[in-house]
């Protein structure tokens with residue numbers, strides 16, 4: 001079997017177009033323009049690239065982008081004060097603090113200082129708790145939301161499917177597990193201490209790989225016909241590779257996302273989706289069509 005390639009790049013382009021048209025309608029009908037504030041502390045090169053890309057795509061979708069750059073030695077109080085101002089600013093509907101933050105900053109305190117309704121990353125305790133308990137109104141972390149959209153688009157109903165998520169981070173693994181449970185999949189969240197990981201993965205109809213180890217998941221771990229979503233973005237000597245060994249996995253899987261061009265473009269598209277959702281909610285409007293789980 002040669003797996004179908006799940007084209008996240010094309011899906012994300014379609015999603016951005018849909019968002020742009022909903023943003024245009026929001027302006028026409030209500031005179032409201034969604035605004036996203038992105039905060040970058042320090043000069044980590046990868047973070048600078050991500051933040052620039054977020055700003056550009058926000059503007060391309062017709063939204064306002066507010067970029068705040070603080071020096072690497074900015075203090076906790078300075079960052080909290082900035083978040084306080086953004087929380088109070090009615091033109092800002094979404095706030096994203098780019099991670100990782102410098103080691104002297106208490107990351108959890110910063111994340112939880114963001115107003116819950118503006119927390120477009122969905123990393124705060126309040127939003128993570130809403131997602132974990134299945135409450136409506138959670139802001140859902142962008143990368144797992146993008147993975148869910150690709151899975152639903154490819155498979156339709158996920159109910160009863162065996163899903164194995166590899167990785168237990170707060171950014172991807174844990175919220176991915178909660179989203180798959182919400183769609184009535186049978187979910188295993190595996191991680192570095194999981195015993196006999198290849199055997200666990202062999203039972204999966206759906207594999208979501210988010211471990212951050214280049215090409216760790218091999219083709220002979222994959223159940224024939226399974227759907228494989230590769231969240232990994234690893235820079236290696238041979239270029240960007242995922243957490244899945246694409247060549248061997250594509251011989252066995254039913255469908256697989258490439259790296260690059262799979263999950264990556266979905267993350268920023270979902271950030272735009274969350275910003276539009278946050279804007280609608282803060283103006284008492286219904287959630288936009290098709291952008292929330």
Ligand code: GUN
Pocket residue numbers: 096097098099100121142143171267
């Ligand atoms: N760093 C890596 N991924 C992310 C993300 O999704 N959001 C934020 N804020 N920082 C990140």
